Amino acid sequence: MVSAAQLLRRGVRSISAGALGLIYPPTCAGCGAATADPHALCPRCWSSLRLIEQPYCQRLGTPFPVDLGIGPLLSPRAIADPPVFGRARAVALYDDVARDLVHRLKYEDRLDLAAPMARMMAAAGAELLREADCLVPVPLHWTRLWRRRFNQAALLGRGIGRIASLPCETSLLARVKATRSQVGLSRAARATNLQGAFRVPASAKPRLQGRRILLIDDVTTTGSTANAASRVLLRGGAASVDVLTFALVAAEAG
Ligand SMILES: O=P(O)(O)OC[C@H]1O[C@@H](O)[C@H](O)[C@@H]1O
Numbered sequence: 001m002v003s004a005a006q007l008l009r010r011g012v013r014s015i016s017a018g019a020l021g022l023i024y025p026p027t028c029a030g031c032g033a034a035t036a037d038p039h040a041l042c043p044r045c046w047s048s049l050r051l052i053e054q055p056y057c058q059r060l061g062t063p064f065p066v067d068l069g070i071g072p073l074l075s076p077r078a079i080a081d082p083p084v085f086g087r088a089r090a091v092a093l094y095d096d097v098a099r100d101l102v103h104r105l106k107y108e109d110r111l112d113l114a115a116p117m118a119r120m121m122a123a124a125g126a127e128l129l130r131e132a133d134c135l136v137p138v139p140l141h142w143t144r145l146w147r148r149r150f151n152q153a154a155l156l157g158r159g160i161g162r163i164a165s166l167p168c169e170t171s172l173l174a175r176v177k178a179t180r181s182q183v184g185l186s187r188a189a190r191a192t193n194l195q196g197a198f199r200v201p202a203s204a205k206p207r208l209q210g211r212r213i214l215l216i217d218d219v220t221t222t223g224s225t226a227n228a229a230s231r232v233l234l235r236g237g238a239a240s241v242d243v244l245t246f247a248l249v250a251a252e253a254g
Helices: 006-024 045-046 076-080 098-106 111-124 126-130 142-148 151-163 187-193 202-208 224-234
Strands: 088-093 134-137 212-220 238-247
Touching: 006 098, 045 098, 088 098, 088 111, 098 111, 098 151, 098 238, 111 126, 111 151, 111 238, 126 238, 134 151, 151 212, 187 224, 212 224, 224 238
Parallel strands: 088 238, 134 212, 212 238
Antiparallel strands: none
C-alpha cells in the first residue's frame, strides 16, 4: 500500500525531473545526441554497441565467432592458460561506444554514466550475481584514487549492488602497490606490473572466509588484473571469485 507521503514524494520527484528535463534535455550517454530518456543510449549508439551474447567461452566470457551448437565450450586460451577466477562476463566488446562510455566515466568525470552502465552489467552478469555473496570492486592505489577522486569500479559495483541487492565491499581488497597504468603494456608486462599489487587487509580476513566474490571492474584486457586480484582473494579465504566488467578486449582476453 502506497502512503500519501510516498505519493507526494513521487509527485515532487517527477515534477523536478520534468523541470530539469526542460533546462537540461536528456542526451545519449554515448554520443551526446538528444534522447527521450536521460542516461539512455540513442538508437544509433545502441545498435553500435557490440553486446557479448552466447556462444561465448564459459570461463573467459570471450565470444566465439560461430555457434558450433555443442556448448558449454572453452576457448583455446582458457584451456591452455586457465584463469585464476572461475568465470568472467562482460557487457560489450571494447570498441567505439563501449570505449567511449568507459573513457567518459573514467577520464572525463562523467559519474552519471555509472548507473546506466551498472544496469547493463547487472543484466550481462545475472548468472554470476545469482551465485555471489558480495561484490568487490577492483581497488585503486590511494595515490591514483587521490588524483582521480573516485574509483570507477566502485561506482559500478555500488550500482550493481543496488540492483542485485548484494553488498558492495570496498574494504576486502586493497591495492598496496602503485602500479603503472596497464595501457600500452604487453600481456607479460601487465602480469609483471601487477605482482604484489593487491592484498587482503588483516582486518578484512574474517569477513572474506567462505564468501563467493564477484569482482567488478570497468574493462578486461588480458585478464591480468582479474587474475592477480582473484589469486589474493582466494588465498585470503574466499570460496570462489567470478569477474564482471563492462567491456572486454576479446582479442587480448582470448
Ligand atoms: O589487467 P588487464 O585485463 O590487462 O587490463 C584491465 C585493467 O586495466 C585498466 O586500464 C582497467 O581499468 C583494468 O583494471
